[in-house]
Amino acid sequence: MKKTRKITFLSFLLVFLAALFSLTSRNASADTSPTVTGNLADAITSLSISNNEGGKLDWDLAQWATFRINATFDLSDKDVKAGDKTILTVPDALIITSTSFEIRDVNTKEVIAHATVDANNKTLTLEYTDYVEKHSDTNGKFFFYARVDFKKHPQAGEISIDLTVNKETKVAGKIKFKGIGDGNPTLFTKTSWVNNTDYKTVSYNISINRTKQNLKEVTIEDQLQYHNASYVKDSFRIYKGKFNYVNGEWQFTDRTDVTSQHKITFGADGKSFVAELGDISETDQYRISYDVRLNYSPLDGELLKNDARLKAKGIIQKEVTNASAVQVAGGSGIGYVFTINVHKVDDENKPLAGVKFKLTRLRNNQVIGEYVTDSNGNITVPSLLKDKYTLTEVETLPGYKIETPETDVNIADFAADRTVTKTIV
Numbered sequence: 001m002k003k004t005r006k007i008t009f010l011s012f013l014l015v016f017l018a019a020l021f022s023l024t025s026r027n028a029s030a031d032t033s034p035t036v037t038g039n040l041a042d043a044i045t046s047l048s049i050s051n052n053e054g055g056k057l058d059w060d061l062a063q064w065a066t067f068r069i070n071a072t073f074d075l076s077d078k079d080v081k082a083g084d085k086t087i088l089t090v091p092d093a094l095i096i097t098s099t100s101f102e103i104r105d106v107n108t109k110e111v112i113a114h115a116t117v118d119a120n121n122k123t124l125t126l127e128y129t130d131y132v133e134k135h136s137d138t139n140g141k142f143f144f145y146a147r148v149d150f151k152k153h154p155q156a157g158e159i160s161i162d163l164t165v166n167k168e169t170k171v172a173g174k175i176k177f178k179g180i181g182d183g184n185p186t187l188f189t190k191t192s193w194v195n196n197t198d199y200k201t202v203s204y205n206i207s208i209n210r211t212k213q214n215l216k217e218v219t220i221e222d223q224l225q226y227h228n229a230s231y232v233k234d235s236f237r238i239y240k241g242k243f244n245y246v247n248g249e250w251q252f253t254d255r256t257d258v259t260s261q262h263k264i265t266f267g268a269d270g271k272s273f274v275a276e277l278g279d280i281s282e283t284d285q286y287r288i289s290y291d292v293r294l295n296y297s298p299l300d301g302e303l304l305k306n307d308a309r310l311k312a313k314g315i316i317q318k319e320v321t322n323a324s325a326v327q328v329a330g331g332s333g334i335g336y337v338f339t340i341n342v343h344k345v346d347d348e349n350k351p352l353a354g355v356k357f358k359l360t361r362l363r364n365n366q367v368i369g370e371y372v373t374d375s376n377g378n379i380t381v382p383s384l385l386k387d388k389y390t391l392t393e394v395e396t397l398p399g400y401k402i403e404t405p406e407t408d409v410n411i412a413d414f415a416a417d418r419t420v421t422k423t424i425v
Contacts, residue, residue, distance in 0.1 A: 040166045041084045041128065043073040045139075047172035049161055052145070053301055053337065060176040063150045063248055066097055069161065069172055074139040075132055082130040086113075089164040090122045090146060093153040098124075098144040099196045105131070112138060150248045154180045180248035185210040188310040190320045199298055201232075206288040206308055207250070209280055210243045216313040218277040220288060225305040228295045228364035230270050235291040238262050238275065243285050252287050280312075296364045299385050338386050338414055341421040342371070342379040346400070351377025356395035362388045370394065386411055391422060 050068045051057045057067055073086070090096055096117050103113045103126070113126040124144060132138055148159065156179030161172040188208055195201040206220060224231075241255030263276045275288055298304070309319040340359065344352045353375045359368040368389070371379045389409040393402045404424055413420040 039081070039084045041075065041078055041080045041086050041126075042166060042168075043075055043078060043080070043086045043126070044071055044088070044165045044170065045074045046072045047161075047163055047165075047170050049173040049175060050143075054143075055337075057173075057175065060156075060178045061148060062178050063148065063180050066145045066147045067175065068143045069146055069163070070141065070143045072139070072141045073126075074137075075128075076137040076139065080128055080132045082128060082133060084128050084132075086126040086128075087164075087166055088124045088126075090124075091160070091162050092122070093149055093159050094122065094146045094161070095119065095149045096122060096124060096144060096146050097196075098146075101142075101144075103140060103142050106140075112140065115142065115144070117144070148175075148177050150177075150180050153177070154248055183210075183245035183248075183250055185243075185245070187211045187213060188308075188320060190306070190308050192304075192306070194298075194304070200294040200296075202229075202292045202294070202304055202306075204288075204290055204292070204306065207243065207252070208277070208286040208288070208310065209282075209284060210250070212282040212285070213280075214282050215280040215315065218280050218310065218312045220275040220277065221309045221311065222273050222275075223307045224271040224292065225307055226364070227366040229292050229304075230295070231266065231273065232291040232293050233266065235289070236264055236273075237289045238264075238277075239287045239289070241285060241287065252285075255287070294364075299363075299387060302385060337418055338384045339380060339382045339419045340384060340389065340391075340409055341419060342373065342381075342391060343421060343423045344373045344377040344379075345423060345425055347425065351375075352397060352400070353377060354397055355393065358392040358394050360390045360392065361385070362390060386414060386418075391424070393424065 048070045049057055050070055052066060052068060054068060054070075061067065069090070071088070096119055098117055100114070100116045102111050103115060104111055110131050111129050112131045113128045116125045116127065117123075118125070153159065156177055159175050159177055161175060163170050163172055187210070188206075189210070190204060190206050192202055192204045195203070206222075208218075208220070209215070236259065237257060238259045238261075239252070239255040240258045241252050244251050244253065262278070265274045265276075267273065277286060280286070292304075292306075294304075307319065342357060344355045344357075346352055351373075353373050355373045355377075356370055357373075357379060358370045359381055360366065361368060368381065368384070371381060373379050388411060391407040391409065393405055393407075396402050407422050407424055409420055409422065413422075
């Protein structure tokens with residue numbers, strides 16, 4: 001009898017310890033895994049990579065260069081509910097540079113899913129709304145931007161873009177990375193970035209004398225090349241400090257605000273400025289920081305160009321052109337790949353050569369250019385954004401009247417081949 005009791009007690013003890021171990025294991029797992037409410041939806045049907053404009057990425061990427069990760073999804077027969085999620089995790093060698101965005105129905109603009117970016121954990125999480133319960137066979141596509149995390153992956157070479165979708169690994173493609181190099185120190189350089197929340201503020205840094213030269217009578221001139229924008233004058237700062245290239249990044253340390261010691265003059269049109277730095281020794285290094293505010297909402301893929309030049313006594317003028325790329329994840333814009341064709345005819349439908357037109361982008365009143373019809377009465381304007389434009393007939397032929405001064409080109413006018421043709425009498 002005593003022997004039976006011992007066996008029963010031992011069995012009970014083993015079961016208790018097993019249960020305790022199982023509970024401990026579950027708790028440990030819960031402590032290290034992200035909290036997921038709702039079910040995980042296996043919705044991603046394909047992944048790919050492309051350049052920032054959506055085209056083929058066939059060059060080596062520099063350390064700050066971004067690219068697109070594209071995805072298609074299909075919820076057909078998935079029984080997905082509101083609150084269910086799909087979690088995409090990029091490889092450790094990448095950083096997601098996009099901010100959170102929404103995936104919407106292209107017709108009704110209803111939100112299908114909220115795409116939340118967690119840059120620290122390198123994840124993008126789709127959380128579906130009740131749209132998926134009210135509509136059948138929901139499918140679509142989206143994209144986001146990424147770059148190489150050069151602090152974790154400084155070496156040059158090929159990187160496989162293997163994403164984890166929920167718990168399954170899917171290959172999007174491969175990129176080639178140039179590596180971090182020596183920083184390429186230059187006398188004069190300019191960098192910029194677009195604010196990733198409202199996309200209407202562009203911030204600039206002009207770095208001077210990383211090469212440690214002696215210069216006399218130094219001035220910095222700057223000119224905005226895009227329209228419907230202006231300098232934020234109270235954002236201007238001139239700093240004096242030290243440049244050092246550390247772990248793939250130029251660091252500017254020991255800096256002192258010397259704005260009050262230097263004259264900054266703005267042009268009458270508010271689209272240019274001159275900063276006077278005076279004499280610079282080999283130990284003097286500067287950074288000029290400022291913002292530009294857009295008076296319109298830019299499109300995904302839009303390039304905002306800005307010119308700057310350094311002048312000094314006895315040296316050849318140094319010039320740089322900086323282009324800030326607007327990158328709106330999930331956006332429908334695909335860069336400067338649209339074309340407007342004009343066909344000018346007379347009352348008898350015969351082509352007219354030598355008629356001049358002006359093309360204006362309405363969003364920012366930018367004059368794209370003036371063009372003259374060829375012998376077939378045609379004009380072709382390529383490399384445009386998908387946006388609204390106005391064609392203005394500014395000069396016709398002797399003996400003719402301008403019957404239609406302005407012709408609108410609307411977004412809906414662009415065909416599937418990304419072109420539109422306007423025949424103007």
